[in-house]
Amino acid sequence: MTVAKGYAAESSDSGLAPFEFERREPRPDDVSIDIDYCGVCHTDIHFVENDWGATVYPVIPGHEIVGRVTAVGPEVRNYQVGDVVGVGCMVDSCRSCSACEAGLEQYCLEGMTATYNGKDRHDESVTYGGYSNHVVVSERFVVKVPEKLDSATAAPILCAGITTYSPLRHYGVRAGHKVGVIGMGGLGHMGVKFAKALGAEVTIFTRSESKVAEAKKQGADHVIVSTDREQMKAAAESFDFLLDTVPVQHDLNPYLNCLTFDGTHILVGLLEPVEPALQAGALVGKRRVLAGSLIGGMPETQEVLDFCAEHDIECDIEMLDIHNINDAYQRMKKGDVKYRFVIDMKSLT
Known part of the structure; x- marks a missing residue:
């Protein structure tokens, strides 16, 4: 286990506040990532405020993650230390059903494992998201961010x-x-x-x-x-x-x-x-x-990043200091953002 820092909500009306927690130890197929940027999705608000009645507290939101690889497990083949990578809305699936075999892990017949507020398939721990300083994710659910893309504007591509x-x-x-x-x-x-x-x-x-x-x-x-x-x-x-x-x-x-x-x-x-x-x-x-339609599978998530690089497409963003996240949520509810908040994780101190 490693100690991580992030922002979490501990109840439906608590708002988000600094929170220390433990990330699991890396497994053989895992990629360890220091998070540079994390987009803010309206879904994050729904989970923080338990709008859908399924939130497990404490909840650490964030599923539009871009960062740099700091370590890889012995079974990892496609990433190395220093790579700029992304993690989107899911971090696991059964990997063997017809949907998963077709690269449509979001439609996994056993249910995908969400990046946050999900249940880890190995140890049944609750998953924590990208409003944090680092994350550990299986290689299959990590994508490469093309060099041509700006890391901050690329983050929302992983969901929006x-x-x-x-x-x-x-x-x-x-x-x-x-x-x-x-x-x-x-x-x-x-x-x-x-x-x-x-x-x-x-x-x-x-x-x-x-x-x-x-x-x-x-x-x-x-x-x-x-x-x-x-x-x-x-x-x-x-x-x-x-x-x-x-x-x-x-x-x-x-x-x-x-x-x-x-x-x-x-x-x-x-x-x-x-x-x-x-x-x-x-x-x-x-x-x-x-x-x-629900997000996209892992092959298509890599495809959309490559498509954006080829066609000079980026998300319009407003950079956010994580200390202002609760104010940002209120602005989002009013539609007062053009068009996506992205948290600069250097502001997490």
């Missing part, structure tokens, strides 16, 4: 990036397709960048007229203010794909009507029941598909 990249690739988005991106936060702005790089014509749906200029600045070809009935009416049956990044309940029905026949509406942000009720006729009458 792969979450939006994976469904666009899975459903075959390419030149000639019309893609609508619903929501313009950490996920949404990455979805725009990926869809554009894949050659699609991209439209952002936003609820606010005040965000139109910013949406175009992000690279959108068009902007639709979804609260404007005339604009939504004009958009009817015009999109091949909708990438829905909104993390709270919202009415899907007006958006479904914007799809062509055989169009696909992909949920990547909503984990709650659909409310209000879905009008199934909008699906049946046009053979439309309502789909969901």
Whole structure:
């Protein structure tokens, strides 16, 4: 065991505070990593505040981790001391089911092991995340950060990036397709960048007229203010794909009507029941598909980092001193960040 430092929440209303804990001893296939940067995801807030009723306290969030390798186990083949590497939303899986064998560990039939608030498959200890100074992770769940990428802006690619990249690739988005991106936060702005790089014509749906200029600045070809009935009416049956990044309940029905026949509406942000009720006729009458997608497997997570390096894509971030993490959470709840907070771990003292 090694003593580590981090920030943890010890109850649903405690906020985050400095916390010392023990990291497990490295196993033969493990990579030990000193953490340089960790992105802040809205999921972190849900776990800190126990919004989903599944938090095990104390909880140390963080699953957008970039750092440098400090040691490798004797069975490690792909990494060496000094490598810049990343760790995303999972640190293990059964490794033998059909999903894992297909490189889709996020859909492991036995359930993936989350980077934090998960249960270690070997010793049943609770996993602790990247709001800390170092981490120990199996080689299979570590990815290389290309030299061309800035380490800080690369961190959110490990969640916000792969979450939006994976469904666009899975459903075959390419030149000639019309893609609508619903929501313009950490996920949404990455979805725009990926869809554009894949050659699609991209439209952002936003609820606010005040965000139109910013949406175009992000690279959108068009902007639709979804609260404007005339604009939504004009958009009817015009999109091949909708990438829905909104993390709270919202009415899907007006958006479904914007799809062509055989169009696909992909949920990547909503984990709650659909409310209000879905009008199934909008699906049946046009053979439309309502789909969901969860992060990406390890091969695809490496792929998205390489894709970002090739296409000069990075996440727009605001650097954060970890001592201000509780204030940052409040700002995130208000949508007051463009577009992802990243913690500079040098501030962890």
